Amino acid sequence: MSPIQHMPEYDVIVVGAGNAALAAAVSARENGADKVLVLEKADEDMRGGNTHWSGGLLRFAFDSVKDLDRLVPDAEDEYPGFRAGIEPYPKAQFWSDLRRVTDGRTDESLAKILIENSYHTVCWMHDVGRVPMEPAMSLGGMRVGNVIKWPRGAIIRAVHEGVGLSKNWFETAANHGVEIRYQSGAAALIQDRSGRVVGVKVRGPTGIDEMTSKATVLASGGFEASMQMRAQYLGAPWDHAKVRGTRHNQGDGLRMALDIGALPWGQWSGCHSTPIAAEWAQFADRELTDKSNRLSYPYGVMVNKRGLRFVDEGEDQQFYTYAKYGGEILRQPGSVAFQIFDQKVMHLLEPRYEYTKPFEAASLDNLIDQLDIDDKAQAKKTLAAFNAAASSGEGFDPSRKDGLSTRGLKPEKSNWAMKLDEPPFVCYPVTGGITFTFGGLKINDRAQVIGTDWRPIGGLYTCGEMVGGLFHYNYPGGTGLVSGATFGRIAGRYAAKEKGGEKRTEFV
Numbered sequence: 001m002s003p004i005q006h007m008p009e010y011d012v013i014v015v016g017a018g019n020a021a022l023a024a025a026v027s028a029r030e031n032g033a034d035k036v037l038v039l040e041k042a043d044e045d046m047r048g049g050n051t052h053w054s055g056g057l058l059r060f061a062f063d064s065v066k067d068l069d070r071l072v073p074d075a076e077d078e079y080p081g082f083r084a085g086i087e088p089y090p091k092a093q094f095w096s097d098l099r100r101v102t103d104g105r106t107d108e109s110l111a112k113i114l115i116e117n118s119y120h121t122v123c124w125m126h127d128v129g130r131v132p133m134e135p136a137m138s139l140g141g142m143r144v145g146n147v148i149k150w151p152r153g154a155i156i157r158a159v160h161e162g163v164g165l166s167k168n169w170f171e172t173a174a175n176h177g178v179e180i181r182y183q184s185g186a187a188a189l190i191q192d193r194s195g196r197v198v199g200v201k202v203r204g205p206t207g208i209d210e211m212t213s214k215a216t217v218l219a220s221g222g223f224e225a226s227m228q229m230r231a232q233y234l235g236a237p238w239d240h241a242k243v244r245g246t247r248h249n250q251g252d253g254l255r256m257a258l259d260i261g262a263l264p265w266g267q268w269s270g271c272h273s274t275p276i277a278a279e280w281a282q283f284a285d286r287e288l289t290d291k292s293n294r295l296s297y298p299y300g301v302m303v304n305k306r307g308l309r310f311v312d313e314g315e316d317q318q319f320y321t322y323a324k325y326g327g328e329i330l331r332q333p334g335s336v337a338f339q340i341f342d343q344k345v346m347h348l349l350e351p352r353y354e355y356t357k358p359f360e361a362a363s364l365d366n367l368i369d370q371l372d373i374d375d376k377a378q379a380k381k382t383l384a385a386f387n388a389a390a391s392s393g394e395g396f397d398p399s400r401k402d403g404l405s406t407r408g409l410k411p412e413k414s415n416w417a418m419k420l421d422e423p424p425f426v427c428y429p430v431t432g433g434i435t436f437t438f439g440g441l442k443i444n445d446r447a448q449v450i451g452t453d454w455r456p457i458g459g460l461y462t463c464g465e466m467v468g469g470l471f472h473y474n475y476p477g478g479t480g481l482v483s484g485a486t487f488g489r490i491a492g493r494y495a496a497k498e499k500g501g502e503k504r505t506e507f508v
């Protein structure tokens, strides 16, 4: 046997083409990598992963309303009252929100990196990523007199939401000379004798190929689209959940990394899942993207097929409950629930409710009679009991937790609990749709993948949904994209500096 030495074909190979992957690829180019390859398993028409489907909402910390000018300089002209209703969102508040919704389990070191970098990451997406931004009016803005009230921290989104974000990232990657190969799914990681990752095995349009690199960044999403992995890690009834985003996130990157001894990290039994329109298909429509969400339940009541309420619809504002209530709905009989509203609140429903034709009736009893509820008598009793325990609406304020609570119900509705008394009454059937999974890989502050021996695996980085530890049980809306770009940027920066893979020795 004689040793031959050859240079890797690429400086950095990035697996996946969503927000995290393209942030990593652009960052790698910015930091000196000459040859950067992005492998996208989907064909060009289906490229971009969940990022394409996303609402493009970006949660980040900022100390002064002025900090937003850099991102949305024309916002006040376009939305008079934009600035007056914004409260700053200091890092301590982001941290407190993340800790609260994850029940104190978020990985502190990752959370710190995310929060510390969040504002600068979003500026980088804007300035270097060339992602134009706008106020997320239809998602969270609420006009009260001359002022628009905003949920804290979740105010800005990409123009044209995920579709725009994804398109801009692809354009920027092309402008930075990043090569993209479609229909090219990474199937396995290649290691040298030292255990260092030196490339990937790829299933492309013409067959299996091996591609070599100094560093590899895995950014191929979670396992939300894999029925088998959902059954394995999340258990029933998640194997039957409808998928809110791409069908391509089958857990490939996670499997490849675990195969070579990467350390699983975070909540592998947990996922982000939201109330979505019951009529949507197994995989979400690419044109309608995230129009499936039905998140205005804080202003109404939800009952299940047994005619019972099962969550506190008014526990908190939607961005702090929506990611866990999808799972609650999925666990109800038949995995469906019925959101019921009266005319007092119809103007508060998110515009995307318009994509469903609701059931409507002049009385609550007649409404229930039309629904696919097994115990209709119980449903009528539940609504009567709710109305007896709810307020007439004095002090109702949708822009904050108004403390308007029911008295003596199980579960109570803690805020926005107004009687359903203004016909016609309206119902939207919903189910729980899975967005992304929380289980991932352990990384360090350079986004290097850590092995089960607690040491970094040479040449291997990860970012985006594949990072484990940040989210448990629940998630503050708008954090996924900022986390993906933050760790993607870091992964690209350090991957670009990899020297160890410069020469690979093979014995032939």
Ligand SMILES: Cc1cc2nc3c(=O)[nH]c(=O)nc-3n(C[C@H](O)[C@H](O)[C@H](O)COP(=O)(O)OP(=O)(O)OC[C@H]3O[C@@H](n4cnc5c(N)ncnc54)[C@H](O)[C@@H]3O)c2cc1C
Binding pocket: 015, 016, 017, 018, 019, 020, 021, 039, 040, 041, 042, 047, 048, 049, 050, 051, 052, 053, 054, 055, 056, 057, 058, 059, 184, 185, 186, 187, 219, 220, 221, 222, 244, 245, 246, 248, 249, 250, 252, 253, 289, 290, 435, 436, 463, 464, 465, 466, 477, 478, 479, 480, 481, 482, 484
């Ligand atoms: C409907 C919806 C709405 C959302 N709204 C928001 C929001 O408003 N704000 C927010 O912060 N988050 C939102 N999210 C979550 C957000 O979209 C994700 O957190 C984020 O897009 C994940 O980015 P990523 O790059 O890790 O993965 P993705 O964007 O999913 O990209 C994964 C990529 O990997 C590719 N891939 C998979 N396997 C392979 C393989 N073997 N080889 C090569 N490529 C592979 C996929 O095709 C895809 O290109 C939403 C998600 C959905 C589904």
